[in-house]
Amino acid sequence: MKIKSMRLSVLEIVKWILVGLLVAFLVHSFTGNRISKAGFDTVWGAVTADADMSKMQEGSNQMIRRLYGLDLAQYDGIRLYYPKTNMGAEEILLVKMKDTNDQEAVKKAMESRKKTQMNNFNGYGTYQYGMLEKSVISIRGNYALFASAENAAEIVQAFGNAL
């Protein structure tokens, strides 16, 4: 009887420790995945300030759908700049989500595009392949960025600061 009571007490304690860990995880998620109130144009301006846009052209809605499979109506804002020529690998896609539940879908779309481009240049476009390898996908709350450029790290840094 005493052993049973002791076991129950231990179970109870461990159970509440787990609940505490769940709460800690939730608190961490709330603080680390904040929704940014920064306007889309402000973030776009910050992201492109240091980027060499001369090698890119603006993508139409149809191009965004074709390259990323994303439906514009689902998002608060999307803007794409993609290579002017087939031999370019410079690309920037910025997405502002209405719902952070879409993070996974946007991330997958960006990863898929990156993979396709890497496959395209694999074996002959060493420079482009290297750039794509260094490209960054950053998901921060309601914003997502895909940056493939020589200075992708700087662009992502500017993105983070703008949020």
Added chain:
Amino acid sequence: MTFSTLSFIFVFLPISLLVYHLIPSGKSIWRKAALLLFSVLFYVWGDAPSLVVLLLSVLFNYLSGQEIRMLSADARDGMRRKAAVITAVVVDVAVLGIFKYSRLTLPVGISFYTFSALSYIFDIYFGRVKDDGDLLDEMLYILFFPKLISGPIMQYKDFREQLAQQTAKNRYFTSGMHRFIIGLFKKVLLADNLSTAFHQISSLHQMAGLTAWLGMIFYSLELYFDFSGYSDMAIGLAEMFGFRMEKNFDYPYLSDGVTDFWRRWHISLGRWFRDYVYIPMGGNRCSREKQFRNLAVVWILTGLWHGNTLNFLFWGIYHGFFVILEKFAIGQKRLSIPKWVRVFLTDLIAFIGWIFFFTPSIGAAFRYIGQMFGADGLGFANRASAYYLTSNLVLLIVAVICCGPLLTRLHDALVYRGSKNAMYVSVALHVGLLLFCIANMVGATYSTFLYFRF
């Protein structure tokens, strides 16, 4: 990771099947451990950061289950036992609610695995399973990768029964492959193409009535083939590993009433609500007022389970209204209407309901319904409507045919009643279908499953 990706079909699945089946069936503990490991890998591949929540939830529910098991139902322990159940339910629902109703990233599959965890707790509490509480069994039940992310929501007592048999039934392997290929066909060839057709229309700001009707029909068919395709793949995968799962869809668009529709659409969710909410509240065995209350609660919860917007709540109430109407006002009188009319009306109700799924707000949903009746002033049909209809006509016809049992009957006739040659034809057709699906997957952009958002 999803089932309809090349990495799953060519890397994950063959390796996991090979390892699992190489372990002798007598060594069930190793088989379970291997399956658990692959299930964790499957989850991590798709959503590594959320693994923490999943594992904490699994362990919490296991300990709650152990506590309930240790406490007897008599007067001395009864209250404490009840408190343990209530605590588990409150914690599980709170975690689900916080993720669903805050703007945090929703851990993949949380709606489904939370319901599995609750089934575990309830089945122990109501004495539906008699076991000592094996952590490996519980973890495998919740994490079993075919059903982890998007169901079907298998109940613990059913899973436990199969685990207790110790040996996996390899004889399900071929039927599992068939199921998986059919699911892949539904997803890759039907749902994804219907999605393209639907998105062409949904991006329009103004449209004629027929275009809006076509958009609604494309989405309704897409949702069915997407989710039933996923379910078929999940059931097929489970069978390849020797587990049986009940079907999750039974030709829902052939239903002749809304109640009937819900016996055929997402069957496992309906059964979960029936067994763990509706029946414990008194089910049908109580006064009409209480039956009404019970149904209202179930439908509000069904709506809330699906999402965090008013659309889903409205959608749940909308379906609940028709179920209650059929039960209390129409009853058997509906049988006087020809069956095809009943099927048509049921589909109309279901299809209009799906508008609340694809629109961002209730206002937008009603605006869309208005567009179906010419609110944009472009008439019933125009050149754009004709274009969308003719360019997707073949797809539409194939999809409508696949909503019924014709292809299943053809398959059964070949496999079960045909000659040996007919069997070869069946195998060749399956291989051909698989290759065709893969060919489509190679060039396609990543496409997720619609029900992943729930």
